[in-house]
Amino acid sequence: MSEASLLLEVEGLAKRWPGAAAAAVSDVSFALAEGERVALVGASGSGKTTLARLIVRLIEPDRGAIRFAGRDLLALSGERLRRLRAGLQLVFQDPLAALDPRRRVGRQVADPLRVHGLVPRADRPAAVAALFDRVGLDPALAERFPHELSGGQRQRVAIARALACRPLLLLLDEPVAQLDVSVKVQILNLLDRLRREEGLAWLLITHDLGAARAASDRILVMAEGRIVEEGPTAAVLAAPRAAATRALVAAEPRLPPPEPDPGPQPFTAPSVSPRTM
Amino acid sequence: MSDAFARFARNPAALLAALLLAALALAAALAPRLWPIDPEAVDGPPLLHPFTDPAHPLGTDRLGRDLLARLLFGARISLVVALAAAFASLLIGSAVGLAAGLAGGRIDDLLMRITDAFQTVPGFLLALAFVSVLGPEAESVVLAIAASSWTGPARIVRAEILSLARRDFVLAAVAVGLPRVEIAWRVLLPNALPPVLAYACASIASAVLIESALSFLGLADPNRASWGAMIAEGRAVLVREPWLSIWPGLALLVTVLAVNLVGEGLDDALAPRRARP
Numbered sequence: 137m138s139e140a141s142l143l144l145e146v147e148g149l150a151k152r153w154p155g156a157a158a159a160a161v162s163d164v165s166f167a168l169a170e171g172e173r174v175a176l177v178g179a180s181g182s183g184k185t186t187l188a189r190l191i192v193r194l195i196e197p198d199r200g201a202i203r204f205a206g207r208d209l210l211a212l213s214g215e216r217l218r219r220l221r222a223g224l225q226l227v228f229q230d231p232l233a234a235l236d237p238r239r240r241v242g243r244q245v246a247d248p249l250r251v252h253g254l255v256p257r258a259d260r261p262a263a264v265a266a267l268f269d270r271v272g273l274d275p276a277l278a279e280r281f282p283h284e285l286s287g288g289q290r291q292r293v294a295i296a297r298a299l300a301c302r303p304l305l306l307l308l309d310e311p312v313a314q315l316d317v318s319v320k321v322q323i324l325n326l327l328d329r330l331r332r333e334e335g336l337a338w339l340l341i342t343h344d345l346g347a348a349r350a351a352s353d354r355i356l357v358m359a360e361g362r363i364v365e366e367g368p369t370a371a372v373l374a375a376p377r378a379a380a381t382r383a384l385v386a387a388e389p390r391l392p393p394p395e396p397d398p399g400p401q402p403f404t405a406p407s408v409s410p411r412t413m
Numbered sequence: 414m415s416d417a418f419a420r421f422a423r424n425p426a427a428l429l430a431a432l433l434l435a436a437l438a439l440a441a442a443l444a445p446r447l448w449p450i451d452p453e454a455v456d457g458p459p460l461l462h463p464f465t466d467p468a469h470p471l472g473t474d475r476l477g478r479d480l481l482a483r484l485l486f487g488a489r490i491s492l493v494v495a496l497a498a499a500f501a502s503l504l505i506g507s508a509v510g511l512a513a514g515l516a517g518g519r520i521d522d523l524l525m526r527i528t529d530a531f532q533t534v535p536g537f538l539l540a541l542a543f544v545s546v547l548g549p550e551a552e553s554v555v556l557a558i559a560a561s562s563w564t565g566p567a568r569i570v571r572a573e574i575l576s577l578a579r580r581d582f583v584l585a586a587v588a589v590g591l592p593r594v595e596i597a598w599r600v601l602l603p604n605a606l607p608p609v610l611a612y613a614c615a616s617i618a619s620a621v622l623i624e625s626a627l628s629f630l631g632l633a634d635p636n637r638a639s640w641g642a643m644i645a646e647g648r649a650v651l652v653r654e655p656w657l658s659i660w661p662g663l664a665l666l667v668t669v670l671a672v673n674l675v676g677e678g679l680d681d682a683l684a685p686r687r688a689r690p
Contacts, residue, residue, distance in 0.1 A: 194584050218590040226588045233581040238603045248589050294585070301589060 142203075143305055143337050144168040144191070144224070149200030151190055160186040162361045164200070168337055170304065175352030175369060176341045177384060183361040184341045185229075188307045191339075192226050193217070205304060222252055225298035229310040231290035235282040241293045242268075242278025248300040267296040272326060288319035292326070299330065306331075306338040312347070324351060345373060345388045357381045420682040427678020430671035437668060441488035452482040452638045463656050471660055474646060483638040484660055490628075490639045491668070494551055495620035498558035502620075503613040505559060506566025507602070513567070514574025515597055525571070528564045536561035540623050544632045554633055558620045565616065566609050573605035607683035615676030618669045625665055640665050 152159040202209040228234035249255040265275035271292040312320040357365040359380035463472040471480040513524040543557030625641030640661040647657030
């Protein structure tokens with residue numbers, strides 16, 4: 137990873153909620169290169185979501201520095217902050233909560249096109265239809281309200297809205313945790329296709345090590361607000377050093393080793409493949 | 414929204430009350446055509462008993478004015494003043510609540526202390542003070558009622574804004590880059606309004622009562638028939654000729670009851686997730 141291609145640099149980021157005994161995020165530093173896939177894993181309550189929201193400045197940090205695309209994110213405000221922030225988009229865990237219940241989803245996808253002046257008004261319906269198409273949704277669904285869509289469709293809408301900002305980095309906050317297993321795979325595949333097509337980088341926040349293995353090259357392990365281990369995903373998960381990482385690996389649900397194939401038998405139940413991701 | 418409508422239609426009491434109010438409003442609006450007798454004209458013998466003369470089915474008052482005509486024209490004043498006052502209080506209250514909830518900090522403190530100050534004075538006294546200073550015109554009655562009842566909507570809107578501001582879809586709107594004004598207008602206000610609308614609908618009932626009480630005390634325009642003024646006029650002969658007060662009293666009772674039922678029905682229809690007894 138060369139210096140020139142660094143997309144996001146986080147240095148000494150810290151946040152303690154007023155009245156809390158321990159910091160939610162303390163002294164977190166890491167960097168992310170253009171097009172890189174990084175996973176951020178940790179038990180619940182380890183500060184992953186807070187970190188993601190600090191990075192997009194939905195929460196103001198107590199200390200630290202965030203550089204995105206070579207610019208100091210914390211020094212900006214108003215119009216310039218809005219423009220720079222469009223480049224790093226958050227995808228939320230619960231797509232139903234992340235979409236405005238009272239507005240048609242097409243309008244919500246059109247918002248970034250409008251407020252960032254990306255697409256003139258006359259071309260917006262076509263642009264929204266194209267975005268729906270890219271995330272595998274029927275453009276006719278643009279007229280629906282969020283509660284009229286399925287969970288997978290809602291997450292696709294949320295992804296389309298993030299894409300509309302023309303981001304360089306996606307912060308995926310447990311994007312498939314609330315979806316059915318079959319839909320999970322579809323959404324992860326969709327994200328991976330979009331990432332390759334758009335040259336996006338992502339920070340995948342998850343507690344699912346299977347997803348991290350499949351969808352990241354490098355992994356950050358978080359515990360009690362700190363990054364306790366960092367390295368290539370396969371290497372870290374194969375030989376975890378930090379206690380938190382070992383605990384995560386140990387807690388990972390495993391399928392029992394495959395039994396020797398007894399040969400064709402009548403009336404067997406369909407088998408489940410051990411790794412679907 | 415169509416769901417809410419269906420839920421409202423399934424509530425028989427609210428539906429009946431809404432129809433009743435619609436009929437009353439229609440009758441008031443069409444009063445000169447339905448019952449073309451001048452409510453201020455001496456039109457028959459004084460204190461004619463009800464149901465004795467088909468020309469004056471509800472009887473006449475001490476000056477021989479037709480009571481049905483006075484009742485219908487009184488409905489006009491009562492309903493128009495009450496609607497205008499409820500609308501004005503909704504408008505003022507929402508603006509104050511929105512400003513307080515969005516600005517936070519000192520502005521929030523200042524606006525809420527002003528709200529407190531208004532709330533410490535009993536609403537009716539405040540309305541009384543306003544009317545005695547501004548004079549008996551319908552406009553000043555509207556203003557007086559609005560001044561005594563905008564605090565409820567203000568508190569509700571502020572509380573809704575504060576709770577909405579932490580919700581994912583509002584954070585998503587920030588992350589996508591919607592300007593603050595647009596978030597307030599397009600996202601926060603529409604989502605904060607339903608409980609306020611239900612409250613405002615119920616507050617029409619109290620506006621009807623305050624208007625009647627003011628005209629009962631002779632503080633409203635003495636040259637126009639009004640329910641409160643009719644009750645006041647009937648008071649002098651209450652023991653011998655009670656119907657003079659009974660008709661406007663019944664009209665008030667039915668109107669206030671109907672408005673409250675509609676308000677309750679709206680509340681249930683717009684907030685379906687809340688547990689109902």
